[in-house]
Amino acid sequence: MNEHATHITSYKTLGVILVTLLSLTCITILVTSLELHVWNVVLALVIACIKGFLVVTYFMHIKHENILLKILVGMVFALFALIIIITFFDYLYR
């Protein structure tokens, strides 16, 4: 077995996360049905990021993983954010 005790996520935590994710889904649908122009996109993406964060942290157990994995996951998302930012800098100031 592993040297350090593996963390077992409780049923309760998983249930709470699911309820949160479902509520956030409802909020996204409500928010995007309003006419808020650019803010529709911003809000929908912010909520999607929160949902993604919850899935990665709790469902994918990153919260209780090795520091190496945490850093790697952070770097991949940072890399993707950079690609998006650089591409749009190019498009906006062309």
Next chain:
Amino acid sequence: MTEKIEHIEEHRDDFAAKLGMWIFIFTELLLFGGLFLVYSVFRFAHPQEFHQAALELNVTFGAVNTVVLLISSMTIAMSLTALQKNNKKLSMLLLSITIVLAFVFLVNKYFEWGVKFREGLYPGSALMFKLEHGQLIYFSLYFFMTGLHALHIIVGMTILSIILYRINKGTVNPGKYVFLENGALYWHLVDLIWIFLFPLLYLIT
């Protein structure tokens, strides 16, 4: 007796197995990330046509599938918890529910695409080429991204079925469950991608 145990002990590195799975997940994230980037750039270039095309999508189909995937993501996480807590039966039950939910997702997708196909809207159809350029790009991306995602659902179902078989056989057990862990990671990835696909394609108009 002790000598025997030493011989049985196999070389095992669960962390390395998980690290490998994560590296694969990174490649998947960047694959879909690239598609999201293509989507964003074309949306920026054709805002009006993307708006028109996005209104054609049925939010209900998308919302139902979101709920199905989120629940399935929880059931597989619980399946791992159950196996870690030495409850093989519950673990297998929760894993089976996950596989059934994956199938429900595909059935729902079949009906969603079916409606579009009947309207004559599918890749390469005559109607697609009559659309404006931006709309053509939108629908091509819609079919490609949801299609690639559905392919991941099918692969996930296959992997989860193999894990179910192996838990039943006992080769995946409370002392050795990294295969279930990695299968669950793959399934969460599929859920994670959908979390972004749903607002981008269905909700933002």
